[in-house]
Amino acid sequence: xxxxxxxxxxxxxxxxxxxxxxxxxxxxxxxxxxxxxxxxxxxxxxxxxxxxxxxxxxxxxxxxxxxxxxxxxxxxxxxxxxxxxxxxxxxxxxxxxxxxxxxxxxxxxxxxxxxxxxxxxxxxxxxxxxxxxxxxxxxxxxxxxxxxxxxxxxxxxxxxxxxxxxxxxxxxxxxxxxxxxxxxxxxxxxxxxxxxxxxxxxxxxxxxxxxxxxxxxxxxxxxxxxxxxxxxxxxxxxxxxxxxxxxxxxxxxxxxxxxxxxxxxxxxxxxxxxxxxxxxxxxxxxxxxxxxxxxxxxxxxxxxxxxxx
Amino acid sequence: xxxxxxxxxxxxxxxxxxxxxxxxxxxxxxxxxxxxxxxxxxxxxxxxxxxxxxxxxxxxxxxxxxxxxxxxxxxxxxxxxxxxxxxxxxxxxxxxxxxxxxxxxxxxxxxxxxxxxxxxxxxxxxxxxxxxxxxxxxxxxxxxxxxxxxxxxxxxxxxxxxxxxxxxxxxxxxxxxxxxxxxxxxxxxxxxxxxxxxxxxxxxxxxxxxxxxxxx
Ligand SMILES: Nc1ncnc2c1ncn2[C@@H]1O[C@H](COP(=O)(O)OP(=O)(O)OP(=O)(O)O)[C@@H](O)[C@H]1O
Ligand SMILES: [Mg+2]
Numbered sequence: 001x002x003x004x005x006x007x008x009x010x011x012x013x014x015x016x017x018x019x020x021x022x023x024x025x026x027x028x029x030x031x032x033x034x035x036x037x038x039x040x041x042x043x044x045x046x047x048x049x050x051x052x053x054x055x056x057x058x059x060x061x062x063x064x065x066x067x068x069x070x071x072x073x074x075x076x077x078x079x080x081x082x083x084x085x086x087x088x089x090x091x092x093x094x095x096x097x098x099x100x101x102x103x104x105x106x107x108x109x110x111x112x113x114x115x116x117x118x119x120x121x122x123x124x125x126x127x128x129x130x131x132x133x134x135x136x137x138x139x140x141x142x143x144x145x146x147x148x149x150x151x152x153x154x155x156x157x158x159x160x161x162x163x164x165x166x167x168x169x170x171x172x173x174x175x176x177x178x179x180x181x182x183x184x185x186x187x188x189x190x191x192x193x194x195x196x197x198x199x200x201x202x203x204x205x206x207x208x209x210x211x212x213x214x215x216x217x218x219x220x221x222x223x224x225x226x227x228x229x230x231x232x233x234x235x236x237x238x239x240x241x242x243x244x245x246x247x248x249x250x251x252x253x254x255x256x257x258x259x260x261x262x263x264x265x266x267x268x269x270x271x272x273x274x275x276x277x278x279x280x281x282x283x284x285x286x287x288x289x290x291x292x293x294x295x296x297x298x299x300x301x302x303x304x305x306x307x308x309x
Numbered sequence: 310x311x312x313x314x315x316x317x318x319x320x321x322x323x324x325x326x327x328x329x330x331x332x333x334x335x336x337x338x339x340x341x342x343x344x345x346x347x348x349x350x351x352x353x354x355x356x357x358x359x360x361x362x363x364x365x366x367x368x369x370x371x372x373x374x375x376x377x378x379x380x381x382x383x384x385x386x387x388x389x390x391x392x393x394x395x396x397x398x399x400x401x402x403x404x405x406x407x408x409x410x411x412x413x414x415x416x417x418x419x420x421x422x423x424x425x426x427x428x429x430x431x432x433x434x435x436x437x438x439x440x441x442x443x444x445x446x447x448x449x450x451x452x453x454x455x456x457x458x459x460x461x462x463x464x465x466x467x468x469x470x471x472x473x474x475x476x477x478x479x480x481x482x483x484x485x486x487x488x489x490x491x492x493x494x495x496x497x498x499x500x501x502x503x504x505x506x507x508x509x510x511x512x513x514x515x516x517x518x519x520x521x522x523x524x525x
Contacts, residue, residue, distance in 0.1 A: 013414075215411065220384060308360055
């Protein structure tokens with residue numbers, strides 16, 4: 001019966017430290033709330049940025065009708081031959097739709113758009129080639145899109161293929177930058193949390209100097225003296241993480257109306273997503289880890305220096 | 310139980326508090342340490358729970374050479390030595406009960422055990438009715454008794470007291486010394502530094518007189 005009793009005592013000690021430190025935070029309510037708010041905001045900022053990037057990725061993956069490829073056909077083909085080619089292209093795997101633009105239609109559109117009717121009328125023949133605009137299936141991987149474009153170019157009557165992929169690549173690059181940037185922000189703000197908790201715990205240690213001395217005087221081990229400060233750090237992290245999760249959920253709630261209006265303008269059914277369960281747990285976990293780290297640093301630096309007189 | 314072999318203590322700054330102190334206190338003895346101010350009484354007592362380390366010589370407590378005691382074991386030495394300080398060293402933001410409970414909480418005793426032992430210790434020093442009070446609301450003598458209750462609550466084999474009756478009236482001093490005699494009667498090794506020669510004479514226990522950091 002010796003072991004269970006000591007295990008029970010161990011749990012009792014930890015439960016007591018956990019509850020006492022939580023009570024201590026309540027006693028110093030104003031300053032605890034302030035520290036919690038700083039930690040919550042510092043955690044919410046990078047998490048919100050990451051969530052924004054995730055949402056942008058989801059929103060752009062949902063968009064309709066792109067990417068596009070334009071196949072320029074040989075000018076010598078007649079309209080029937082052009083239609084055949086268009087049908088042939090439409091039958092390719094990965095192409096959802098095609099639009100066939102004859103040279104005449106292209107010229108008429110160009111004249112309407114440019115307002116250069118007189119100048120163009122001087123030309124003795126239509127310089128524009130027939131074009132087939134192909135809609136590629138959305139979500140196509142880069143390699144698949146490249147294969148499709150080679151298949152298009154391989155068709156004998158196709159002179160040239162041009163792909164409207166530049167903006168996609170730009171978006172991709174932008175996303176990567178945003179991801180990298182949010183990693184950097186997360187690192188800096190994580191460091192902020194560690195410093196804020198570390199400084200709060202350092203002041204706490206300073207204020208409880210005589211208590212620490214007396215505890216060591218009558219046989220408190222280092223672990224015993226450390227425990228309440230580590231628990232305080234943990235609570236700060238947990239409370240700050242919870243606050244960050246609440247802030248994120250509120251922001252998503254506030255943005256749902258305007259963003260679905262914006263999405264509907266683009267004909268998309270996109271809905272912004274919140275942090276979700278795993279996001280919330282990650283936030284709480286990071287809060288606890290950073291809080292413990294900050295407290296651990298402060299305890300390691302300042303507690304050993306206090307020896308009983 | 311307590312053995313000092315040519316122990317010297319030089320404080321940083323050059324003060325030589327002990328100069329080759331040799332003494333031996335048996336298990337279960339009750340001993341008074343006397344000597345003029347500055348003779349080294351407090352320094353001697355503080356070496357036993359390793360609040361000070363000797364500059365030279367060796368200190369053995371219960372067969373353990375303190376020079377060889379690992380840092381991580383020091384708290385466990387201190388738990389076996391109940392020390393009473395002249396300035397009480399109480400926590401002023403905790404109740405009397407919590408102050409006396411601290412050694413038990415440190416030792417990881419169960420909640421029920423803590424309550425029982427704290428009340429027994431407070432009863433012994435006659436302060437059971439003050440368990441909820443804050444130490445600052447107590448008189449000097451009452452604070453001294455809270456310090457005694459804290460020192461004995463874990464029933465340590467050794468009790469050290471540094472001028473426990475320093476500024477108490479004679480009646481109260483007598484009461485407190487009687488308390489120490491009671492602990493000693495159940496086998497606790499008791500070492501008390503004191504100036505109160507009249508009282509010491511009357512009690513008639515072994516007396517060790519220090520002069521210039523050694524036994525006179
Ligand atoms: N922390 C310290 N630093 C430097 N010198 C000290 C320190 N503590 C004590 N001393 C010196 O060591 C000598 C012995 O001091 P100690 O406190 O042991 O004497 P004491 O016998 O307890 O005196 P008292 O009866 O006044 O309490 C004194 O000269 C004192 O000045
Ligand atoms: Mg002294």
